[in-house]
Amino acid sequence: MYVYNCLNVYLPEDNLKMTLKELKKELFTDLSLLYPGDEANSLVSVLLSHVLKMSAFQLSLNQEMEISQNARKVLKNHSKELQAFKPIQYITGYTEFYNCRIVCKPGVLIPRPESEELVDWIVKSCNMENPRILDIGTGSGCLAIALAKHFKNAYTLATDNSETALEIARKNSKLNNVTVEFQKHDILGSQEISPKGSFHIILSNPPYVRESEKKQMKPNVYDWEPASALFVPDSDPLLYHRKITTEAYKLLSPGGKLFLEINENFPAETERLLSENKFVDIEIKKDIPGRYRMVKAIKATNN
Numbered sequence: 001m002y003v004y005n006c007l008n009v010y011l012p013e014d015n016l017k018m019t020l021k022e023l024k025k026e027l028f029t030d031l032s033l034l035y036p037g038d039e040a041n042s043l044v045s046v047l048l049s050h051v052l053k054m055s056a057f058q059l060s061l062n063q064e065m066e067i068s069q070n071a072r073k074v075l076k077n078h079s080k081e082l083q084a085f086k087p088i089q090y091i092t093g094y095t096e097f098y099n100c101r102i103v104c105k106p107g108v109l110i111p112r113p114e115s116e117e118l119v120d121w122i123v124k125s126c127n128m129e130n131p132r133i134l135d136i137g138t139g140s141g142c143l144a145i146a147l148a149k150h151f152k153n154a155y156t157l158a159t160d161n162s163e164t165a166l167e168i169a170r171k172n173s174k175l176n177n178v179t180v181e182f183q184k185h186d187i188l189g190s191q192e193i194s195p196k197g198s199f200h201i202i203l204s205n206p207p208y209v210r211e212s213e214k215k216q217m218k219p220n221v222y223d224w225e226p227a228s229a230l231f232v233p234d235s236d237p238l239l240y241h242r243k244i245t246t247e248a249y250k251l252l253s254p255g256g257k258l259f260l261e262i263n264e265n266f267p268a269e270t271e272r273l274l275s276e277n278k279f280v281d282i283e284i285k286k287d288i289p290g291r292y293r294m295v296k297a298i299k300a301t302n303n
């Protein structure tokens with residue numbers, strides 16, 4: 001194929017050279033029309049590292065490096081995907097989460113930094129040798145896997161109602177060399193998780209975003225991530241939290257701990273729900289950006 005160059009001379013396309021610096025500039029120009037400058041910059045740098053298999057540091061040392069036609073094509077295609085707001089983690093196929101590499105594909109929620117904060121809270125508040133852990137609605141498996149990696153002698157069970165999610169979560173547990181048992185289970189259904197009274201830690205990051213809050217979200221979230229993992233009806237924002245609270249009470253051993261991610265607009269309502277269901281020592285915690293984001297509650301030993 002032949003194309004015009006800037007001197008209006010026909011050249012074979014393969015002879016058109018482009019350096020890393022030039023390509024970076026071109027990708028940035030395309031993306032900065034849709035993303036804020038800082039974000040466009042980091043997207044370009046993640047894409048370049050991913051496609052050229054070089055660290056950010058190596059990239060900065062090789063600005064004059066010539067980029068092959070093939071790599072340019074792949075990068076331009078990825079840039080188009082980003083312009084359609086496909087999340088970068090679905091493009092590279094993975095993300096890092098609390099010392100774990102987690103495969104991300106459409107069909108599972110992309111692990112969030114606030115979920116890393118939840119894992120950290122669990123790790124720091126549960127000094128146990130071999131806990132029995134249950135993760136309800138595991139998605140990519142990130143929470144269960146990070147905990148199984150930390151609590152080396154734990155038994156970890158993770159459930160989800162989506163086959164796609166369970167398949168990805170199983171892959172992630174193998175990738176991270178941990179043993180997690182996965183079970184297809186719908187927390188809103190009537191099937192029970194057994195055995196009762198046997199878990200020391202139960203956790204969940206259930207759907208909690210109200211349909212009406214969708215307009216505050218970015219298109220890379222609502223256009224690409226699974227709605228079933230995100231949204232609750234406006235008429236019943238604590239739908240999942242209510243069901244999880246009652247089930248968790250049955251499944252936890254006395255003194256067992258429940259950890260949940262919550263909607264920042266409902267800390268008081270979530271606290272009330274937990275205390276109405278006989279949980280004690282309820283603690284609501286903000287995430288780093290300062291939003292009410294997680295709760296810890298204990299099943300009293302004398303009940």
Ligand code: GLN
Binds near residue numbers: 112205206221230261
């Ligand atoms: N924290 C996520 C978000 O705001 C939502 C996760 C969830 O609904 N469990 O995009």
